Amino acid sequence: MAILKAFLENPGYVFVRGAGRFSLVRKLVTDTKRLLGHKRAQQLQRELTARIEDSLFTGIQLEEYMHNLNTSGCSFGLQLPHDVVEEIRAYAELSPVYAFRDPKFGFLLQDRKQAEGLLGREILLAQYFNAQEECPAISRIAEDPLLKLIALNYIGSVPKYLGATLWWTFPVNPNRADQMKHAHFFHRDIDDFKFLKFFFYLTDVDAGDGGHWVVAGSHRNAPKLSIKDHFMTRRFEDEEINKYYEDADTIEVVGLKGAGFAEDTLCVHKAATPTRNPRLILQLQFGLFDFVPQNDKRSLSELQLIC
Ligand SMILES: O=C(O)CCC(=O)C(=O)O
Numbered sequence: 001m002a003i004l005k006a007f008l009e010n011p012g013y014v015f016v017r018g019a020g021r022f023s024l025v026r027k028l029v030t031d032t033k034r035l036l037g038h039k040r041a042q043q044l045q046r047e048l049t050a051r052i053e054d055s056l057f058t059g060i061q062l063e064e065y066m067h068n069l070n071t072s073g074c075s076f077g078l079q080l081p082h083d084v085v086e087e088i089r090a091y092a093e094l095s096p097v098y099a100f101r102d103p104k105f106g107f108l109l110q111d112r113k114q115a116e117g118l119l120g121r122e123i124l125l126a127q128y129f130n131a132q133e134e135c136p137a138i139s140r141i142a143e144d145p146l147l148k149l150i151a152l153n154y155i156g157s158v159p160k161y162l163g164a165t166l167w168w169t170f171p172v173n174p175n176r177a178d179q180m181k182h183a184h185f186f187h188r189d190i191d192d193f194k195f196l197k198f199f200f201y202l203t204d205v206d207a208g209d210g211g212h213w214v215v216a217g218s219h220r221n222a223p224k225l226s227i228k229d230h231f232m233t234r235r236f237e238d239e240e241i242n243k244y245y246e247d248a249d250t251i252e253v254v255g256l257k258g259a260g261f262a263e264d265t266l267c268v269h270k271a272a273t274p275t276r277n278p279r280l281i282l283q284l285q286f287g288l289f290d291f292v293p294q295n296d297k298r299s300l301s302e303l304q305l306i307c
């Protein structure tokens, strides 16, 4: 019944979440889109290449970058300029952020302890809403010709920009339910038939302190630990993933503020809970369709402060 209701409300969403689990369906939809949109994709490729000099990013060899992304499902080495990092940091310091991504739980960063007192629980994660509209630096990144070229080449047809999300994770002792809900267990995202995320750290992220973890190559090699895993998606325990994949493929992404990477989060991945310092991260997503809402847009009337 619940599935039928969800299907009637948003058939595309149910279609992606269901059929998108199967690599054959993903390939069929992606290839069809590629064939149908070939001309538009070529045109976009030319336009972006013509303005590549405007990119915020330097020192990236596109061919090598795409090779790594295609084979590993992730590719590293993007670096935001200092002024862009500082603009986003300033926005984050001054704007309300929302505990557990709940529009009713807004607070200012400096009032985090007070917000925890009022909520009666430690805040593992807090996200901004309407960040891109309110912080022009995020639009500069979203419009960047190199990022768009990477997305175009990875997705294989004109990519849809699905939006940005900016959030903090804090060094707390979270309960298991919060960790499950907020991606602090290994999982795969079934957001589309083909999609790509870019992540940027806006704080320094050291080893053992809240980094993003990804299993290289797992976009083409899903963890199938039981018959059920052929059909269902779920959260995985670290031990399950460590047993299934080679140690060398499981990467803890560390980096100074401004460091960025591209990832097909069909790869097995997770956030680790910070142990010492809060982590601020920006995510931008591109895909084929926008069935699964990924943006952070909320009407102002929905947003409430708790302190
Ligand atoms: O916060 C992280 O590092 C992981 C987030 C995540 O799972 C995602 O954006 O799909």
Ligand SMILES: [Fe+2]
Residues within 6 Å of the ligand: 183, 187, 188, 189, 265, 269
């Ligand atoms: Fe995820």
